[in-house]
Amino acid sequence: MKQLPDILTSxxxxxxxxxxxxxxxxxxxxxxxxxxxxxxxYEDVSNLILGVEVELELVSEWARGGEExxxxxxxxxxxxxxxxxxxxxxSRSIFTFDAPNLNRLTSSLHVKSMATVIRPLFRLxxxxxxxxxxxxxxxxxxxxxxxxxxxxxxxxxxxTSPLDVFASLPPENIVTPxxxxxxxxxxxxxxxxxxxxMNESIHQFLIGGADSSDELCLYKAYRSAxxxxxxxxxxxxxxxxxxxxxxxxxxxxxLALDGLWQVLRWYELWPRA
Numbered sequence: 001m002k003q004l005p006d007i008l009t010s011x012x013x014x015x016x017x018x019x020x021x022x023x024x025x026x027x028x029x030x031x032x033x034x035x036x037x038x039x040x041x042y043e044d045v046s047n048l049i050l051g052v053e054v055e056l057e058l059v060s061e062w063a064r065g066g067e068e069x070x071x072x073x074x075x076x077x078x079x080x081x082x083x084x085x086x087x088x089x090x091s092r093s094i095f096t097f098d099a100p101n102l103n104r105l106t107s108s109l110h111v112k113s114m115a116t117v118i119r120p121l122f123r124l125x126x127x128x129x130x131x132x133x134x135x136x137x138x139x140x141x142x143x144x145x146x147x148x149x150x151x152x153x154x155x156x157x158x159x160t161s162p163l164d165v166f167a168s169l170p171p172e173n174i175v176t177p178x179x180x181x182x183x184x185x186x187x188x189x190x191x192x193x194x195x196x197x198m199n200e201s202i203h204q205f206l207i208g209g210a211d212s213s214d215e216l217c218l219y220k221a222y223r224s225a226x227x228x229x230x231x232x233x234x235x236x237x238x239x240x241x242x243x244x245x246x247x248x249x250x251x252x253x254x255l256a257l258d259g260l261w262q263v264l265r266w267y268e269l270w271p272r273a
Contacts (some may be wrong), residue, residue, distance in 0.1 A: 089152075089153075
């Protein structure tokens with residue numbers, strides 16, 4: 001029978017074995033935590049991208065996002081008056097939308113992970129906010145004088161025959177008289193001209209088109225953000241562990257095996273040299 005060593009020797013031996021295995025275990029636990037953190041970051045960023053993509057689909061309707069669409073190209077005021085007589089009408093509905101992922105992007109925990117795309121997305125968020133702030137001003141001006149608003153709407157109302165009621169004309173066949181064929185009072189004319197100029201600013205400058213000189217117009221900001229996001233998404237990968245981790249893997253593995261080898265020798269299950 002093997003003679004048992006004294007207590008001090010045993011305590012020292014098992015303490016050294018515990019130290020070896022604890023060091024190896026601590027390293028592999030840290031690696032597992034790092035891998036899980038990288039996996040979670042990848043999933044969170046992927047989900048954030050998905051949310052932004054959904055919002056970009058909505059933005060595209062405002063930014064004239066079709067592949068061949070040139071947006072609102074620059075034109076003289078005379079051309080705009082002929083092409084967009086509806087811009088004089090204060091009842092022209094303009095709806096806004098919410099883009100929470102774009103608005104909160106810079107405060108996200110994953111800003112660093114999205115560093116290459118954060119700037120164009122922030123510029124798009126700014127373009128949207130700038131447009132909507134102006135739309136608030138537009139609505140305030142349009143509704144500032146209800147009596148004037150109602151008087152203008154009555155003159156813009158389509159002039160139809162009583163027989164048209166029975167014909168049930170679809171909306172696209174109902175013709176609204178162009179503003180230059182309506183007799184306006186001086187106050188009314190000033191009002192609709194202001195409404196037109198505000199619509200001009202909205203479409204020509206804030207939304208803009210391919211020939212716009214403002215890179216922050218919605219047309220260009222949208223395309224810049226969309227292109228950057230597509231590139232980022234195509235390159236998105238789960239962050240790998242640093243190469244130098246492999247050196248510590250070898251050290252930790254050696255510590256674990258060395259501890260096992262020492263235990264086998266302790267119990268004489270491994271032949272001594």
